[in-house]
Amino acid sequence: MTELNEFLASETNPQIAKIFSAIEKASFIVSKEVGYQGLGDDILGAKGSENSTGDQQQKLDVYADGVLERALRNSGVVAGWASEESDHFVSFEGNEDAAYVVVIDPLDGSSNIDVNVSIGTIFGIYERVSSRREKVMAQDFLQPGRRQVAAGYVLYSVSTQLVLSTGHGVHVFTLEPWKRSYHRILDHVKTPADGKVYSINEVNFDDFNPRLQRFVQYCRDKKNENGKRRYTGRYIGSLVADFHRNLLKGGVYVYPSTGEAPSGKLRLVYECNPMAYLIEQAGGYATDGEKNILDLQPTELHQKSPLYLGSKVMMDEVMKA
Numbered sequence: 001m002t003e004l005n006e007f008l009a010s011e012t013n014p015q016i017a018k019i020f021s022a023i024e025k026a027s028f029i030v031s032k033e034v035g036y037q038g039l040g041d042d043i044l045g046a047k048g049s050e051n052s053t054g055d056q057q058q059k060l061d062v063y064a065d066g067v068l069e070r071a072l073r074n075s076g077v078v079a080g081w082a083s084e085e086s087d088h089f090v091s092f093e094g095n096e097d098a099a100y101v102v103v104i105d106p107l108d109g110s111s112n113i114d115v116n117v118s119i120g121t122i123f124g125i126y127e128r129v130s131s132r133r134e135k136v137m138a139q140d141f142l143q144p145g146r147r148q149v150a151a152g153y154v155l156y157s158v159s160t161q162l163v164l165s166t167g168h169g170v171h172v173f174t175l176e177p178w179k180r181s182y183h184r185i186l187d188h189v190k191t192p193a194d195g196k197v198y199s200i201n202e203v204n205f206d207d208f209n210p211r212l213q214r215f216v217q218y219c220r221d222k223k224n225e226n227g228k229r230r231y232t233g234r235y236i237g238s239l240v241a242d243f244h245r246n247l248l249k250g251g252v253y254v255y256p257s258t259g260e261a262p263s264g265k266l267r268l269v270y271e272c273n274p275m276a277y278l279i280e281q282a283g284g285y286a287t288d289g290e291k292n293i294l295d296l297q298p299t300e301l302h303q304k305s306p307l308y309l310g311s312k313v314m315m316d317e318v319m320k321a
């Protein structure tokens with residue numbers, strides 16, 4: 001099986017390969033801490049602080065943020081980054097000549113940490129648009145998702161897996177923990193055109209727009225010729241885990257506008273865009289309920305967006321329900 005670095009050498013340029021190598025090494029550390037649930041230092045539970053958008057920070061959130069920032073800064077090829085855990089983007093001093101920036105949610109789904117449910121790191125990579133040899137600027141991080149040059153996530157689950165695309169398909173790597181190396185297990189993954197799974201928090205049903213309500217009701221009612229249910233609901237409450245299952249098996253994930261989250265809950269720049277990039281590379285697509293996510297022009301670093309993404313046939317059904 002192809003090791004990650006061997007794959008990257010053949011797939012992308014040396015700078016982007018270095019970015020992935022930095023994420024690879026950081027994920028070894030995060031994976032170990034996540035795996036030692038409560039056995040290690042006191043890094044479980046709430047930190048007692050809030051992140052830039054008011055989310056209760058978990059200690060592992062902040063820990064992962066630090067590990068990933070150090071790794072990417074030390075790679076020397078990242079000019080700056082924008083993290084869910086920080087109010088503002090950060091220019092990496094000394095890396096002003098670097099060509100790339102990274103947007104990242106260091107540990108998404110962190111409320112699941114203490115109950116041993118899968119969580120993940122989500123990231124996107126852009127070429128900076130500001131002039132090199134200068135500090136990075138806001139516009140480097142507020143690019144439409146379609147301008148990503150690569151994206152991926154690390155899923156900390158039964159196994160730790162890195163799923164990535166550099167624009168030439170989606171590839172899945174599993175961490176071999178003893179060798180501390182990722183090995184490719186799936187290449188050029190195509191998400192099934194249709195699926196049986198819809199992933200949505202139905203507690204918000206009464207808030208859904210009529211079209212989404214019709215789609216959910218359709219999924220609840222539809223039967224196969226043999227009279228068995230055509231669809232099933234699967235919702236882990238961890239975007240990376242729900243996305244990964246639907247990527248491989250087919251399905252649609254929706255976090256829509258709700259009463260408590262009128263613009264949705266997920267952040268456009270470092271959650272919706274990387275996932276939209278990946279699902280499109282795998283043959284599906286993502287919208288905000290109206291427009292393709294990748295074509296949206298971000299205006300704020302932490303802005304939220306409704307997110308509908310998954311298999312083409314199911315997406316067509318929910319978009320025209």
Ligand code: P6P
Pocket residue numbers: 108109110111201237238239240242265266
């Ligand atoms: P709810 C985790 O907090 C997260 O950001 C996503 O990973 C997940 O899909 C969603 O929120 C769950 O939100 O409101 O359904 O609990």
